[in-house]
Amino acid sequence: MTRKVADCRKTPSDINCSLTIIGEEDEVVRAAVEHAVSAHEHEDTPELREQVRGMIEDEDRSTRGGMQFVQLIEFKTRRREELSRLLDEWEVRTGGKRTATRAVLAEDHEQPDLYYELVEFPSYDEAIRNSHLPETEELSERMRDLCEGEPTFHNLDVVRAEAL
Incomplete structure (x- = not known):
């Protein structure tokens, strides 16, 4: 059942x-x-x-394996510790409001200071709702201050997800 x-x-x-x-x-x-x-x-x-x-x-x-929609954010920074503190602060401030269900931050093995963050959502609509939270808008602005250049966003519909 x-x-x-x-x-x-x-x-x-x-x-x-x-x-x-x-x-x-x-x-x-x-x-x-x-x-x-x-x-x-x-x-x-x-x-x-x-x-x-x-x-x-x-x-x-x-x-559906924990995700239906994923946002992939690519950015470059030499200030990872500051970024981590910023993300921790955002998690506290959005508790009970955010629609993101999981996030993974990874550094490119061959290119130091290049990062990818995968943020999972139940749906595209929930991702949009999450992005319109005042705390998320503030996070985006503060994150841009820590990055070298503009972050690149990729909006991805999950077509297959499974635990291996």
């Missing part, structure tokens, strides 16, 4: 909740309703339970 996923990041809220619940369908519905009541101050009603049941997805569909 396919496990189910309820992800608060897909439903805007005043508290910018980032909770994800994964399990068998009845478990996810029960836990998500309990969470909606305790954290989001909803009333436990049959309508809420149906709404929750309607928003859950199959785990495979929801995660």
